[in-house]
Amino acid sequence: MKAYSKQDFITTEFPSVQKMIELAKEISKDWEYGQTAFCRERGVDSERAFKEQCKTENRISRHAAIGYNSVEETCSAMKWLYEELEKKDCTLDRVGVLLDVSMGISDEYKDHAMVGSGLVLHSEEEWVALGQAAPFMIHFGDNMIGSLRSLENLQLAFKAGTTSVGNFSQYFSYSYPFQYDMNKRTLDACLAICIMGLNKERGMVMHSNLDDGFAAAFNDLVTVLAWARVEKYLAEDLMKAKLGHCFGNLFSSPILRMTFSLALDEINGGDSCGTMIYGNTTDYTRDFVRNNAVVNGYILxxxxxxxxxPTGHAMSSVPVSEAARIPTKEEILDAQVMSNEIERYARAFEPYVNWAKVEEDKQRLLQGADVVYGNIMKGLADMGIDMKNPAEIMITCKELGPEYLERSFGLGEPSEEYANGRKPIWPTDMVRSLEKIQNQCFRNFNPDKSDLAGLKVILCATDIHEFGKVVVGNVLRRANARIFDIGRDASPGEAAEMALETDSHVILVSSYNGIARTFAKALLRQMEDLGVEAEIFMGGLLNENDEGGNIPVDVTEELEAMGVHCVKEAESLPAEIKRVFA
Incomplete structure (x- = not known):
């Protein structure tokens, strides 16, 4: 692989971390700190203080996500959930609100923003209202620190009374489909994390969902754990914040989830303050009955x-409808009641677990991660990166990307059979899931009906969720198509321009972030403007909010009326493409 040096990535002189902390203090000197209804009712100063109580008392805390795109509806749902759970003698402690991607885009770039299905807040009062709607701790994770509005959104979150703010991992993995100032984005993220550090004694926790970041693209679990150490070094050792890791989206095995939690606690020296362990949504399908088995397995x-x-992580019982659409408040309630009921079984089973085996596996993870962490840090230092400057480390890692990091600094034997160039020591559940899905696709694959030799295809994803894109890309390669993969977070303009440049006949779009209709309309306009003649195929979760609606609805019929071909199964895609071009 190419050898890099500092000059390849660092194009400006970033201030020292000491200067960053001074700047952070000046920026935040007049900020206001609200108090949520949760802190007021529970008699605590912060979520961290509550989590420490839970750890001491061996009490389980719980998390739910609410995906409405209306503040009024979100607040109403929280109030309703609190009242209904109280009637059933059930508890829920924290709620994550899903801010739209446009909330992370600063005013100077607003013209480039496509509003998705997430929540958009229009005033300071709306931020504050979320913290007062019901006695739940409010969690702002997506599109906060690490976005293009790190400082602005953090100030508003503090005003709302929030004491856990994310999402560090998203800085590394989230991109925007337009040109922007990466140096400013990086420095603002650092300043925001420094402000979290200045408020550590108030109980502020810097949230990072590993599965939203590079961890989702690593093939080896030891690399994932090593990356957690890199983030810890940046946030805690350099910028003096308290880091709370989240994981779980991409972990299928309940035993592996326990093992990884113990390993994370080990790298935190037993002083973890985790935000939540998220649900195993990787194994969710549109079969709700099957999903019930999945949620019962991982939550137990x-x-x-x-x-x-105890590590402070809240339990996240994800509604069984998550893979199909935004869950309703009734479905969220059902999931939380189930979580409360299953706790008594967990307490009965815990003494019978073979913890010696779990500890053995934990040590395997830690030993491998220690080597990979050392490799990464030495590799960056050898490039000339200032290892005491978080901005230099962050921007270099982001530009290098997860494939380069694992290929160059990972532990497994070199092997081109794996996407990142190494045979994993401990394959992630995502690697296993993708292999399973691909094998199923290939079993159903009929090469006689699916040969696409000579066909040029543009492949992209509208957001960070690119697993479907990976599978589809491999299926099309098996069908002999020529693939131009322009990656995730692609814009309609990028897709149309690449189709023009390569004279491609097909544009294939994977979408999971609730903008399928908007993306398709914009893509068709761009193609018309550029004179591109190509067929559009879309797959994934093809939904979007109707005007005035609060929950995304399926837009497959609308897409097909526009002339877009909607495909549900990857293995049927080559045959469908052949049918269209017949």
Whole structure:
């Protein structure tokens, strides 16, 4: 692989971390700190203080996500959930609100923003209202620190009374489909994290969902754990914040989830303050009955792990409808009642777990991660990166990307059979899931009906969710198509321009972020403007909010009326493409 040096990535002189902390102090000197209804009712100063109580008392805390795109509807749902759970003698402690991607785009770039299905806040009062709607701790994770509005959104979150703010991992993995100042984005993220550090004694926790970042693209679990150490070094050792890791989206095995939680606690020296262990949404399908088995499996394992070694992570019982659409408040309620009921089984099972085996696996992870962490840090230092400057480390890692990091500094034997060039020591569940899905696709694959030799295809994803894109790309390569993969977070303009440049006949779009209709309309306009003649195929979660609606609805019929071909199964795509071009 190409050898890099500092000059390849660092195009400006970033201030020292000491200067960053001074700047952060000056920026935030007049900021206001609100108090949520949760802190007021529970008699605590912060979520971290509450989590420490839970750890001491061996109490399980719980998390839910609410995906409405209306503040009024979100507040109403929280109030309703609190009242209904109280009637059932059930608890829920924290709620994550899903801010739209446009909330992370600063005013100077607003003309480039496509509003998705997430929540858009229009005033300071709306931020504050979320913290007062019900006695839940409000969690702002997506599109906060690490976005193009790191400082602005953090100030508003503090005003709302929030004491856990994310999402560090998204800085590394989230991109925007337009040109912007990467140096400013990086420095603002650093300043925001420094402000979190200045407020550590107030109980502020810097949230990072590993699965939203590079961890989703690593093939080896030891690399994932090593990356957690890199983030910890940046946030805690350099910028003096308290880091709270989240994981779980991409972890299928309940035992592995317990093992990883113990390993994370080990790298935190037993002083973890995790935000939540998210649900195993990787194994969710549109079969809600099957999803019930999935949620029961992972939540039981997560609880057993917390009972054995409390780390502050809240349990996230994800509604069974998550893979199909935004869950309703009734479905969220059902998931939380189930979570409360299953706790008694977890407490009964915990003494019978073979913890010696779990500890053995934990040590394997830690030993491998220690080597990879050392490799990454030495590799960056050898490039000339200032290892005491978080901005230099962050921007270099972001530009290098997860594939380069794992290929160059990972532990497994070199092997081109794996996407990142190494045979994993401990394959992630995502690697196993992708292999399973691909094998299923290839079993159903009929090469006689699916040969696409000579066909040029533009492949892209509208957001960070690119697993479907990976599978589809491999299926099309098996069908002998020539693939031009322009990656995730692609814009309609990029897709149309690449189709023009390569004279491609097909544009294939994977979408999961609730902008399928808007993206398709914009793509068709761009193609018309450029004179591009190509067929559009779309797959994934093809939904979007109707005007005035609060929950995204399926827009497949609208897309097909526009002339877009909607495909549900990857293995059927080559045959469908052949049918269209017949």
């Amino acid at each position: 394992g997560d609880m057993i792990g917390q009972i054995h070694r």
